Amino acid sequence: MNLIIDIGNTIAKMAVFDGGRIVEVVYDSNLTLERLPEVCRTYTIEKAIVATVIDLSREVLSQLEDMAVPILWLNEKTSLPVENLYETPRTLGYDRMAAVVGANEQFPGRDILVIDAGTCITYEFVDAAARYHGGNISPGLQMRFKALHQFTGRLPMVALEGRMVPMGKDTDTAIRAGVLKGIEYEISGYVTAMKHKYPELLVFLTGGDDFSFDTNLKSIIFADRFLVLKGLNRILNYNNDRL
Numbered sequence: 001m002n003l004i005i006d007i008g009n010t011i012a013k014m015a016v017f018d019g020g021r022i023v024e025v026v027y028d029s030n031l032t033l034e035r036l037p038e039v040c041r042t043y044t045i046e047k048a049i050v051a052t053v054i055d056l057s058r059e060v061l062s063q064l065e066d067m068a069v070p071i072l073w074l075n076e077k078t079s080l081p082v083e084n085l086y087e088t089p090r091t092l093g094y095d096r097m098a099a100v101v102g103a104n105e106q107f108p109g110r111d112i113l114v115i116d117a118g119t120c121i122t123y124e125f126v127d128a129a130a131r132y133h134g135g136n137i138s139p140g141l142q143m144r145f146k147a148l149h150q151f152t153g154r155l156p157m158v159a160l161e162g163r164m165v166p167m168g169k170d171t172d173t174a175i176r177a178g179v180l181k182g183i184e185y186e187i188s189g190y191v192t193a194m195k196h197k198y199p200e201l202l203v204f205l206t207g208g209d210d211f212s213f214d215t216n217l218k219s220i221i222f223a224d225r226f227l228v229l230k231g232l233n234r235i236l237n238y239n240n241d242r243l
Ligand SMILES: Nc1ncnc2c1ncn2[C@@H]1O[C@H](COP(=O)(O)OP(=O)(O)OP(=O)(O)O)[C@@H](O)[C@H]1O
Pocket: 007, 008, 009, 010, 011, 012, 013, 027, 053, 095, 117, 118, 119, 120, 207, 208, 209
């Protein structure tokens, strides 16, 4: 079985794959990875891939060093099943590439916009010839709430859950609707603009924060919470001979 380790800015995700099938997904601290030994005891892991967008703590590094299987560290030197046209492959966050590889596996030969809503929201474009052209980075849901609070004198920290109106009636609803509507309009703006440019476009939505909103483009949008993990599994198998 394959072990996939995706270390994000907020949380780490570990997934066990049996072939192309997800057997289990475990959420863990990105500072300790304390559940790794338990995962390794429970399953017969043959190989692992690690993708990180943060510098790893001493504790996480020693957890990974204790693993008794070959580990593929995903970076700019890793062979990929899609062509990378990002001008600075060394600074690319490889969670972005993993999402693209996962989307391209499900729909090879299609133009795809991949939207990953986590700590940040990322927008990636991969074309029908499997070329990754790059994409955009914007603040994630929680980051928007925190930024409004942290960089002002009078704006409170508002929670996602609570009263929702189209246009704010008080500070609380103004912030909640401002943040949520901002993201909804941002996402639908990208989808509409990209669909205009690439009429056969498909869209993938992934990440911890899922958004359900009204759009007449629903038929081209696929939601897949585990797209990054699936892409990492594909990259690990693609590099089987090099491990
Ligand atoms: N079982 C779970 N345990 C913990 N978090 C969960 C669970 N299921 C869903 N989540 C949600 O997933 C979110 C993590 O989102 P995501 O997978 O995009 O990772 P992230 O670390 O926030 O983002 P990034 O990878 O961009 O740094 C958490 O904030 C939480 O809301």
